[in-house]
Amino acid sequence: MNDIVETDKETAALKVPPHSLEAEQSVLGGLMLDNQAWDTVSERLVGGDFYRYEHRLVFNAMQGLAEGGHPLDVVTLSEALENRDQLDTVGGLAYLAELARNTPSASNIRAYADIVRERATLRKLIQAANQVAESAFAPQGRPADELVNEAERLVFQISEERPKSGGPIGMSELLAKAVDRIDELFNMQGEMSGLSTGFRDLDDMTSGLQPSDLVIIAGRPSMGKCIMAGSRLVDPSSGALITIDELVARQQADLLTLNDDFRLSPSKASAFVDDGRKPVFRLRTALGREICTTLTHPFLTGEGWQSLAHLKVGERVAVPRRIPVFGQSRMPEHQVKVLAYMVADGGTTQSCAMFTNSDPRLREDFAAAIRAFSGLVCRLVESDGRTPALRVSRERTALAHSRQAFAKTLRQTLARAGMSGEALAGVLNVSKAAVSAWCNGRSMPAEATFGRLCHELGVPAAELEVANYADVAKNSTNPLRRFLETHGVWGLQAPQKRIPEAVFQLERPLLALFLNRLFACDGSAFVQANGQARISYASSSRELIRDIQHLLLRFGILAKVREKTNGYANLVHAPWELEVLDRASIEVFASDIGIFSKEARLAEVVTCLMGKRVHSNRDSLPESVNHYVKVAKGNRTWKFLFEAAGRRLPEGGNLHLTGSSARCLSRARAAEFADVLEDEYLANLAQSDLYWDEIVEITPLGLQQVYDLSVDGTHNFVAEDVCVHNTTFAMNLVEHAVISSDKPVVVFSMEMPAESLMLRMLSSLGRIDQTRVRTGQLEDEDWPRLTSAVNLLKDKQLFIDDTAALSPNEMRSRVRRIVREHGNIGLIMIDYLQLMQIPGFSENRTGEISEISRSLKGLAKEFGCPVVSLSQLNRSLEQRPNKRPVMSDLRESGAIEQDADVIAFVYRDEVYNPDNPDNQGLAELIIGKQRNGPIGTVHMAFIGKYTRFEDLAPDSYGQHFGE
Structure with missing residues (x-):
């Protein structure tokens, strides 16, 4: 039994947090013996480092006395504690005297303080470990990755709290170091003192990237690659079509993106850019698809992503051959049919809705759908020489029945409540005659009075047989008009009609039903005299035709939009026609959609196709x-x-x-x-989601409001049913650092995947067109260049971390790991500063960016290497005639300007003035700040197909642009 007790005591003793009472007492006693030791101790300890609560109180009181310039002896200390009402808590004057008496000398106080600090650090580690263990054992525990990150954060937070080594350095030591540095520079005979950038003129101005410097490379996001306001993107989760304006405004966007396997998949935008007003051009394809972008916006061609400025009429660009998106919304079938009929052949500009069509089957189908609405009736309107029409109006008999039902229920309710008609009239402040008319079904209360009546009787409207007040009100809007107004169909002339927003969000069967009835009106299916099978749709609304083209694309049906020729000289609005093109699309249309009342004609089309050989002249791949x-x-x-x-x-x-x-x-x-x-x-x-469509028109539209989105990883998205695309200089610095230095180079890429960065680097170093590298379509002369680039890099120490939204602490911990395993760092590059985050930061974003920039400067000093970070610029510079950036354009925080040692702005005039032949392929690196050197502009060459900046020398100008 005694053995068990002893074991328990030993176990309990082992669980006592690490501490040293003797060291704590010696520190406090030594401070009372030698007040001059305070400066030494205060650099090492804070009050929270003491294990005993009483010792913390004593140390804090000492700190207050020291800051006030008072002595630290038994008398002053007891007085200070007494004033804080803490003297008795620490053991009184006797304990203070004992502390001083039991410490014979203060000569070893630094060693005592180190012991206290060491034990405090161990306790903090134990606390952090317990915190992580408790989270891991929790029934609804957090994900393992999150716990690992939390553990790293807690440990490095402890490291950050430890006193930093160093301090003021004396003049003699500083002078000796300065003289040694001058001697070192003299012996270098003009060689660079820092890490070479690989750019001769830049090295001359900066003497290379200096150790411990924070270098900011700033530029505008997208560099002008924008699409025009009003352009629509499909939301893959809901099927809705949403303008880019709305997406930028709400800073959230679900969209479709093209993967490396040429398949479309859902993704999300990571950044949103309002780029103001810029020159915009409309690109139109042979299929009739249109999108309006700036000249610098890239499109996917057979040679890779190419900016609009480099495309010509006749070239082919990639567009989706299908949009694999359907909504989840449901709507009663009769409502879907009515929407389709009214969009196609409906009249909505008179008092009553009209449906005009010569086909009796369609009129009957429309009338059946209308009967599903409450209290509506269709009346046939015929006249000589005019197409028959159905007028939709309220059913008067139904109105009378509804009022009688209300009157009966009202009488019964008054009887149950024991209330007379006269009493009700008094409560509602109406005449007795009015209440009598209600009770006999001759009239209805006004809508506001009806609401008060329900309130006074304590019954909902439904219990008075009034599901909808408009159904029983004589002059109220009929249910069909209200339905059409809700969906934006009412009051439109034919050229103004579009597909209602709700239709884009319908589930697949209902969307097929909508298109089926739409084509039943203005669609056609027939075999021409030359044996050509056709399915088409005609309308005076160009936007309606484009909407239908998009909806067919969801079924994988390709259709062409064109302006239809006509023989009417006085026609105000030219008709537009949509034609389903290829055999596969026609077969899908026939099987998945069909055309009500034209089934026989559609069957003829399908039969015609069955006897023909498959031709694929249109649907071919790029040359x-x-x-x-x-x-x-x-x-x-x-x-x-x-x-x-x-x-x-x-x-x-x-x-x-x-x-x-x-x-x-x-x-x-x-x-x-x-x-x-x-x-x-x-x-x-061959199996891609792409159709290679020919450009038929590129038209300038002048200055327009433009926006852009960034998509991590793929860097492209689908807008207006066209594929469009969305860190070059800093990566060129990395390339040179990797090749010229034996030290590790670390890249934190929070925007682009590591694999994409490596492909870009191989393109740049091997001088291979980046589109051929990305697609693998290398030419014979490319392979030796690729081999050379691989050999340059294969033995180098380049580390790329593409983790998103890193915090400064996480970044520091990863760099420390690399230093432990591979030695001192040569260069750290961050792409880009605004993508970093500090978890739990409760201040505003400007304050967070300020803290991040200070941390990056600390990172440079701690590891003694240059830290190069990309940074975004404000949009305000777009409003200036001179688009060259200045210091005030740095985005989100002036602290970046204060913390950085060097700030350089990348400017390419060809982005803003693409028609000027003198600026093509030229770039400027504008050094706006250099703490220890001159400022100015370095001129460079930019070779876009290699994503590479190079020195610009007069004698090599032609060489750069002749490749």
Whole structure:
């Protein structure tokens, strides 16, 4: 039994937090013996470092005395504690005297303070460990990754709280260091004192990137790559079409993006840019798709992403061949039908809604849908020479029945309440005759009076047989008009009509029903005299036609929009026509949508197609794919490849990849080649969600409001059913640092994935077109360049961390880990400062950015290396005639300007003045601040296809732009 008790005591003793009462007492006693030791101790300890509560109180009292310039002895200390009403708590005057008496000397006080600090640190580590353990054991615990990050944060917070080494340095030591530095610089004979940037003129101005410097590289986000206000994006979660204006305003956007396998998938925007007013151009394709962007906005071509400025009429760009999005909303089928009929052939500008159509089946189907609304009736309107129409109005008999039901229920309610009609009239302040008319079904109370009546009787309107007041009010708006007004269909002329917003959010079967009835009115299906099968839709509303084109795209149906020719000289609004193009689309339309009342004609179209050979002239891949297939084939014959794959060689054996007879590959032929060549990239192209559409028009629209979105990873999104795209200089600095230094280089990329950065670096170093690197379509001369770039990098210490939204503490911990494992750092690059966050920061964003910039400067000093961070600029510079950035344009915080040692602005005039031939391929690096050197502008060359900046020398100007 005694053994068990002893064991328990030993276990309990082991759980006592680490501390040293003797060291704590010696520190306090030593301070009373030697007041001059306060400066030494206060640099090492704070009150919370003492284990005993009484010792904390004594130390805090000492701190107050020291700050007031008072002595630290038994008398003054007891007086200070007495004033705080803490003297008895610490043990009185006797305990203070004992502390001083039991400390013979203060000569070892620094060692005592170190012991106290060491034990305090251990206690904090124990507390942090317990906190993490408690969270891990919790029934509804946090995710493991979150707990790991929390553990790192707690540990490094303890590290941050520890007193920093260093302090004031004397003149003699400083002079010695200065003389040694001058001697070192003299012996360098003009060589750089810092890390070379790789740019001659920049190195001359800065002498390289200096150790412990914070360097800010600032530029405008997107650099002018924007789309016009009003452009619509589809929300993949709801099916809604939302303008980019709305998305930027609410700072949240679900959208579609194109992945590396050429498939569309849902994604989210990570940044939102309001870029003010800029010159905008409208791009229109052969399918009739249109989008309005700045000249610098990239589109996907057969040669990769190319800005609009480099595209010409006749070139082909990628557009979605399908939008794999349907909504989740439901609506009664009769309402869906009515919306379709009224959008197509409805008249909504008179007092009553009209549906005009010559087909009796359609009129009957419309009338049946109207009967599902309460209290409505359709009346046929016919006259000589005019198309029959149905007028929708209120059913008077139904109105009388509704009022009689109300009157009966009102009488019964008054009887149950024991209230007379006269009493009710008095309560509502109306005449007795009015109440009598209500009770006999001759009239209804005014809407406001009806509300008070329900309140006084204590019954809801439904219990008085009034589900909707408008159903029983004589002059109220009828239910159909209210329904059409809700969906934005009422009061529109034919050229103004569009698809109601609610339709875009319908689930698939209901959306198919809507299109079915829409085509039943103004759609057609027929076989032309030349044997060509056609499905089309005509309208005087261009926007309605474009809306239908988008809705068909959700079913994977390609359709072309065009202005229809007509023979009416006085026609104010030219008609527009939508035509379903290819065989596959027509077959999907027939099976998934159909046309009510025109089933026989649609069947003729399908029968016609069945007897024809499949043609894919329109739906082919870009010409560049032919070259890719040729390279993949190599020296092998097609006969050998097809036989090895167990396939039959196409008739003739000549597959016409090059030469005058070459044709662009169809998707089917590309899929065949992918199988034979076992080529995943080609297979992805053949099965992609893309259609390669020809540009037919690029038209200037003048200055317009523009916006842009950033999408992490893919950097592209779908707007107006077209694929559009959305850190170059800093990465060039990284390239040179990696190659020229044996020290590790660390890149924190919070915007672009590590793999994308590496591909960009290979393109830059190997001088290979980045689009060919990204797509893998390398030409013969590219392979040696790629091999050379790989060999340059393979033995270098480059570390890329693409974790999003890092905090300064997390960044510091990761750098420390690299230092422990690989040695001192040569360069740290951050892309970009505004994407960093401080968890739990409760102040405003400006304060948070200030704290981040101070932390980055601390990071540079701690690791003795340059820290280069990208930073965004404010939009205000877009409003100035001179777009060159200045210091006040730094985004979100003036603290960046204070903390940075060097601030440089990247400016490319061709972004803002694309028509000026003198500025093409030129860039300026404007040094706006240099703490230890001159400011000014460094001129450079920018080679866009390599995403590379280079020195600009007069004798090499032609070389840069002749590649």
